[in-house]
Amino acid sequence: MRSFDQQSETILKPVIIGLLGLGTVGQGVASILGRNAEEITRRAGRKIEVRHAAVRDTGKSRSTDLSGIELTTNSSDVVNQPDVDIVVELMGGTDDALKLVLTAIEQGKHVVTANKALIAMHGNEIFSAAQKHGVVVSFEPAVAGGIPIIKAIREGLTANRINKVAGIINGTGNFILTEMRDKGRTFDDVLQEAQQLGYAEADPTFDVEGIDAAHKLTILASIAFGIPLQFDRVYTEGITRISRQDVQYAEALGYRIKHLGVTVEREAGIEIRVHPALVPERKLLANVNGVMNAVLVDSDAVGETLYYGPGAGAEPTGSSVVADLVDVVRTLTTDPENRVPHLAFQPDLLSEKPVLPSGDFLTASYLRLLAADKAGVMADVTRILAENEISIEAMLQKEPAEGEQEVPVILLTHLCLESNTDKAIAEIEKLASIKQKVMRIRVESLDG
Numbered sequence: 001m002r003s004f005d006q007q008s009e010t011i012l013k014p015v016i017i018g019l020l021g022l023g024t025v026g027q028g029v030a031s032i033l034g035r036n037a038e039e040i041t042r043r044a045g046r047k048i049e050v051r052h053a054a055v056r057d058t059g060k061s062r063s064t065d066l067s068g069i070e071l072t073t074n075s076s077d078v079v080n081q082p083d084v085d086i087v088v089e090l091m092g093g094t095d096d097a098l099k100l101v102l103t104a105i106e107q108g109k110h111v112v113t114a115n116k117a118l119i120a121m122h123g124n125e126i127f128s129a130a131q132k133h134g135v136v137v138s139f140e141p142a143v144a145g146g147i148p149i150i151k152a153i154r155e156g157l158t159a160n161r162i163n164k165v166a167g168i169i170n171g172t173g174n175f176i177l178t179e180m181r182d183k184g185r186t187f188d189d190v191l192q193e194a195q196q197l198g199y200a201e202a203d204p205t206f207d208v209e210g211i212d213a214a215h216k217l218t219i220l221a222s223i224a225f226g227i228p229l230q231f232d233r234v235y236t237e238g239i240t241r242i243s244r245q246d247v248q249y250a251e252a253l254g255y256r257i258k259h260l261g262v263t264v265e266r267e268a269g270i271e272i273r274v275h276p277a278l279v280p281e282r283k284l285l286a287n288v289n290g291v292m293n294a295v296l297v298d299s300d301a302v303g304e305t306l307y308y309g310p311g312a313g314a315e316p317t318g319s320s321v322v323a324d325l326v327d328v329v330r331t332l333t334t335d336p337e338n339r340v341p342h343l344a345f346q347p348d349l350l351s352e353k354p355v356l357p358s359g360d361f362l363t364a365s366y367l368r369l370l371a372a373d374k375a376g377v378m379a380d381v382t383r384i385l386a387e388n389e390i391s392i393e394a395m396l397q398k399e400p401a402e403g404e405q406e407v408p409v410i411l412l413t414h415l416c417l418e419s420n421t422d423k424a425i426a427e428i429e430k431l432a433s434i435k436q437k438v439m440r441i442r443v444e445s446l447d448g
Helices: 004-009 023-035 036-043 075-079 095-106 117-135 149-156 171-182 185-197 213-223 243-253 316-329 377-387 418-429
Strands: 015-018 048-054 071-073 085-089 110-113 162-168 254-267 269-280 292-299 303-309 360-371 393-396 407-414 439-443
Touching: 015 023, 015 075, 015 316, 023 036, 023 048, 023 243, 023 316, 036 048, 036 316, 048 075, 048 316, 071 075, 075 095, 085 095, 085 316, 095 110, 095 117, 110 117, 110 316, 117 213, 149 162, 149 213, 149 292, 149 303, 162 213, 171 185, 171 243, 171 254, 171 292, 213 254, 213 269, 243 254, 243 360, 243 407, 360 377, 360 418, 377 407, 377 418
Parallel strands: 015 048, 015 085, 048 071, 085 110, 269 439
Antiparallel strands: 162 254, 162 292, 254 269, 292 303, 360 407, 360 439, 393 407
8 A cells, every 4th residue: 555645746746835934934834834744735635845935044043944945035036936836925014025926926826925914005906916817815824823714704604794893913912901901010011021022023013003903904804895905994093092090990890901903894884993992891802811812703694703812923823824825725726717716705896885984983982081070070071972962871980089189080982973972072171170181992892
């Protein structure tokens, strides 16, 4: 009886991979392909071999076995190798990555990428080129690391009409908010630790200001609702203004603060928004802690489904890259017209439904006011809210500290148009009895 290797060699020649980038994720990919070679070949039907890789320093010591891989500092050399069947882009950035990916596509090579910014900002152009040249561009690792959320929405839930997608899709922000809640630490203190642990970059802007999550949410919104990628229309708000007292007040009201990406389809259009939010503590998303990610999908036939796991790291993200490689290998002999569409819906049937501006969002709010401790103040505040068609769900008023003349007041509102909330906040801040700007955090009940 022939061995597995002998049988597999008689099936088809190996599929050759060219890696652009051999950092954390690239080494994870090489490690998984080497360690699980037999299992992967049995699933794909062909061997998958990395033979070329572009790196910044060919002499750098690496923990992964790279024997059999030809290293170069020139990424174009990898893309232009005639034996490369699939280019795996793991270099990050957008300008150089876009040029290399488009070059690979023009040469008839398939692409797998973990680059969320590239897909969010240039995906429409990339997918159009891929369709023209009959190749596949796969991007599962671009969103939520090792969680197969792209496949789940694009294929597993294809019978459903998606109503809402809401998720914790940036581990750095979730780590910071978890530490602030559990240990009473300040934002700046936890951010410094996150940088020391390697969870946050030296410049943490993309993580703490929500840009990273916005890239990912752009992709999720497109595959959920069948719309073109529109990163420039995503409302994006970070977590830098969240204070310990907001975390504590949220807890007192039965909520936890999470940095969410939320996209909802409404009759008027589609909301795509990234921002901190109060989530009821009984909800599963409220209990996703540390650097973990989770995505909740609400759809008409299945109802709510939740996808949880590590959102980054060498092997979790490498796992998604290899899964995409297997999917691409399986499609190599299929008719290009009958492959799974990049954005779930047929390219000529994407929706023109508009992405809504923030003023048209329908949300509830947590409002923190610092008010003078005297009669009539809350009457003025509630009058302004009522005039703007905003009703109050709950109120929490703290006793002033000894010798203090101001008192913190917390209000939770019911759902209303954000333009009404914006107008009410502006009017409340003009009151002489309100001593500082109103702190507003959205509230997400996550009800179906």
